[in-house]
Amino acid sequence: MLKKLFGRKNPHRVHLSGTQVEFEVGRNKTVLESALESGIAYPHDCTVGTCGSCRSRLLSGKVDAITPFGYTLSREELQAGYILACQAVPETDLEIAVELVDxxxxxxxxxxxxxxxxxxxxxxxxxxxxxxxxxxxxxxxxxxxxxxxxxxxxxxxxxxxxxxxxxxxxxxxxxxxxxxxxxxxxxxxxxxxxxxxxxxxGSFWLREAKTPILLIGGGSGLSPLLSVLEDAASRGVQRDAILLFGGRAERDLFCLEEIESLSRRWQGRFAFWPVLSEESAPDRKSGMVTAQIPEAIDWLGGASALQAYLCGPPAMIDAGVKALTETGIDLAEIHYDKFTDASSRAS
Ligand SMILES: Cc1cc2nc3c(=O)[nH]c(=O)nc-3n(C[C@H](O)[C@H](O)[C@H](O)COP(=O)(O)OP(=O)(O)OC[C@H]3O[C@@H](n4cnc5c(N)ncnc54)[C@H](O)[C@@H]3O)c2cc1C
Ligand code: FES
Known part of the structure; x- marks a missing residue:
């Protein structure tokens, strides 16, 4: 392992797919460290492998992981070739797909x-x-x-x-x-x-497309979803959208009037499904919010082409990514921000 990390003579080169951007990764450096040293606006936040901000798709080449990517990335993401640039040390030249930040x-x-x-x-x-x-x-x-x-x-x-x-x-x-x-x-x-x-x-924003949108939030994860929806509504975006929000009980629901007002202004079909995991109530769905994904996709017309946006607790995101990929949604169309905290960093 040490030899693999430190015994290399020539730096490996990384090319960012679909761009002219190329950079060298020095000895015992990660992809992220070298990208930032080269002045490249590579997405990142924690730099210790917990937030997922530097998630990138490895298209060719091989990397070693300082800490296993599987602590943060789902099995589906690993199978699709995703890596964490902040934990990836190249073993060969690499071709990587990533959206740079502004x-x-x-x-x-x-x-x-x-x-x-x-x-x-x-x-x-x-x-x-x-x-x-x-x-x-x-x-x-x-x-x-x-x-x-x-x-x-x-x-x-x-x-x-x-x-x-x-x-x-x-x-x-x-x-x-x-x-x-x-x-x-x-x-x-x-x-x-x-x-x-x-x-x-961060790079959690609405991608331009005509496809329907499935948004899933838990707790304060509603924050960026409302920002995205309000912004899209004010720009007159015409796409079908469904917002699933998970809470334990009725007392966990909030911003209901704002969502109602949003649904009136939305320029396509719009639905809001609050889902309660520990209480049953009229007009509310019961169970885990991610269990509603197949029904929500049916509501959107059974689309295999849709964009999904998830925000909130890491466990909810992991379950959501799994359920979405099982229905055939491409990982490249799934965007999320995991609300990790100090306990995630400690694991
Ligand atoms: C991209 C991103 C966006 C986010 N957006 C939001 C948002 O909009 N709204 C929101 O509410 N949150 C958001 N979060 C989460 C937020 O950043 C904080 O992590 C959260 O508010 C907790 O901060 P804190 O300082 O209160 O807790 P922390 O000090 O981080 O502690 C969190 C928990 O970990 C425990 N803990 C502390 N140290 C250790 C240790 N060494 N070992 C084990 N356990 C430990 C603490 O007891 C506590 O239970 C976001 C996170 C990310 C990564
Ligand atoms: S910057 Fe790589 S996981 Fe946070």
Missing amino acids: AAKLVRTTARLVETKDLTHDIKQVTWETDVPVCYRAGQYMNVSWPGAPGPRSYSFSAAPVAGGQNRLTTFIRRVPGGAFTEKLFSEDISSLPFEIEAPH
Whole structure:
């Protein structure tokens, strides 16, 4: 293993499929490290193999994994040739498919927490005001730090972006018991903390197409899905869409009026299915939200060509990706942001 990592003389070359971009990977370097050193806007966040942001498809060549990709990627993704660039050390020259990010928009700014509102018993809507305007695409997220933070925390924007950028950034945040930031947010007045925000991050945005859209969210994972839907509605996107939202009980549902208003403005067929896993209630579906996928695909016309967008707890995303691929949806059409936290990094 050590010989494989450190014993190589010539750097391997990586070509990013469909682009002119090529770079060398130095000895004992990962694909991500070398891409960033070459000034390439490779998508990434945690750099330790837990968030999945650097997920890329290996089209040819061979890599060694510093930590097994299977901790973060699903069996279906591994079988389809996906790797994590931050954990991949080339063993040969490589051809990789990945969507680069728009690094030119990235800003780091000081910010104040200006507003909080309870959405449920464990989710708050939180708004920061930044000193420098931030431009983002609907679905992206920001990294938030504060003095003494153990590391930045990622939060997805919940509102549609404003053209030209904006200083007010809103998100939905769920309380995580024992969490360094969320326990503070839910139990203290932290409005005087000098926050720092870096944004935009991520590649969870609506891809241009004419195909139907299936969106699946759990908990605060509704945040980027609403941003994507509000933005698409305001641009007059004409595609059929269904939004599945999973909660344990009725008290976990929120933004119902906003979703109702969205459905009236949507320029195609639109359905919203709240799914409760621990309670039955009239007008609600029961069970795990991902178990509704086959029925939701039927509602969309049984399409084998559709785009899926998933956001929320890692276990929900893994189950969703599995169910979607079992119905024949191509992994390239499945987009997600897993809301990983310090417990995921520790595993
Ligand atoms: C791309 C992305 C987007 C996200 N967007 C959102 C969003 O819009 N809304 C949202 O609510 N969340 C979002 N998250 C999750 C968010 O970034 C935080 O991880 C979450 O809020 C928890 O932060 P925390 O500081 O409260 O908890 P943490 O300090 O991260 O702790 C989380 C849990 O891990 C435990 N823990 C801490 N250290 C260890 C350890 N060493 N070993 C084992 N367990 C440990 C803690 O006790 C706690 O139970 C997103 C995450 C990602 C990656
Ligand atoms: S940057 Fe590679 S998994 Fe997070």
